[in-house]
Amino acid sequence: MSKTKTAGITHYEILFIVPNKFTDDEAKTVIGQIEKIITDNEGQITHREYWGKKRLAYEIKHNAFGYYGLFEFDLEGKNLATIDQALRLSTDVLRHQIVVKKAKTEEEVAQETKIRAKIDSKKAAAEKKQEEKAKILSSSPAVSKSKEKTDKRVDLKDLDEKLEGILNAKDLI
Amino acid sequence: MTNKKTKECYFCVNNLDVDYKDTRTLRRFINFYMKILPAARTGVCAWHQRKLTAAIKRSRIMALLSATHK
Numbered sequence: 001m002s003k004t005k006t007a008g009i010t011h012y013e014i015l016f017i018v019p020n021k022f023t024d025d026e027a028k029t030v031i032g033q034i035e036k037i038i039t040d041n042e043g044q045i046t047h048r049e050y051w052g053k054k055r056l057a058y059e060i061k062h063n064a065f066g067y068y069g070l071f072e073f074d075l076e077g078k079n080l081a082t083i084d085q086a087l088r089l090s091t092d093v094l095r096h097q098i099v100v101k102k103a104k105t106e107e108e109v110a111q112e113t114k115i116r117a118k119i120d121s122k123k124a125a126a127e128k129k130q131e132e133k134a135k136i137l138s139s140s141p142a143v144s145k146s147k148e149k150t151d152k153r154v155d156l157k158d159l160d161e162k163l164e165g166i167l168n169a170k171d172l173i
Numbered sequence: 174m175t176n177k178k179t180k181e182c183y184f185c186v187n188n189l190d191v192d193y194k195d196t197r198t199l200r201r202f203i204n205f206y207m208k209i210l211p212a213a214r215t216g217v218c219a220w221h222q223r224k225l226t227a228a229i230k231r232s233r234i235m236a237l238l239s240a241t242h243k
Binding site: 097 | 186188231238240
C-alpha cells in the first residue's frame with residue numbers, strides 16, 4: 001500500500017476483515033458501507049468478492065474469526081489516502097490492505113491462455129511417458145522384491161530368537 | 174529434506190503470478206515453523222523469490238497465514 005500521491009488512475013485491490021461481533025447479514029451491510037466510501041471518493045469498483053466467515057491465522061483484538069471481503073477498483077492516486085484513513089479509523093473494520101494490482105489487457109490474457117495450453121499439453125505428454133515406463137518396470141522386478149521382503153522377516157525372527165537366547169544366558173551368569 | 178529434483182522455478186514453469194491470497198501455493202515455500210524457505214532449496218528464481226517473500230508477508234498481515242507455528 002503506497003501513501004504517495006501518484007497522478008493518473010491506477011487499479012487497486014483491497015482486502016479487509018470485518019470482526020466477528022457482526023452476524024453474516026450485518027457484515028454484508030458493513031461491506032456495503034466500505035463500498036460507499038470507495039465510490040464517494042470517485043473510485044470505480046470493477047470486481048467484488050465475499051469470502052464469508054473464516055478462521056484467522058491468529059487472533060486480532062480477541063477475534064478468532066472474521067468476514068473477509070475483497071474489492072478491485074480504479075481510483076485516482078491522490079484519493080487513496082482518504083480511503084485508507086477512513087478505513088483505519090473505522091471500528092467496523094479489523095484490518096485492511098490496499099495493493100496496487102496490474103490490470104491485464106485482453107492481449108495479455110490471450111497470450112497467457114496460449115502459454116497455459118502449451119504447458120498443459122507438455123505435462124500430459126510427460127505423464128504418458130512416465131506411465132509407459134512404470135508399466136515396463138512393474139512387469140518383472142515386483143515379484144522378486146516381495147520375495148526379498150519375506151526373507152528379511154524370517155531373518156528378523158531368527159535374530160529375535162538369538163537375542164532371547166543371549167539374554168537368558170546372561171541371567172544364568 | 175533437500176529437494177534436488179526441483180531445480181526449475183515453480184512460477185516460471187507454470188506461468189503463474191504470485192498471489193498473496195493463494196495460501197495453498199504459498200505453503201509450498203514455508204517450512205513447519207512458518208519460516209520462508211530459501212530460494213536455493215525451493216528452486217524459485219530470484220525475481221519470483223522477491224515477489225514471494227512480499228506475498229507471504231502480505232498474507233501474514235491479513236491473518237491468512239500465521240507468522241509462527243503455534
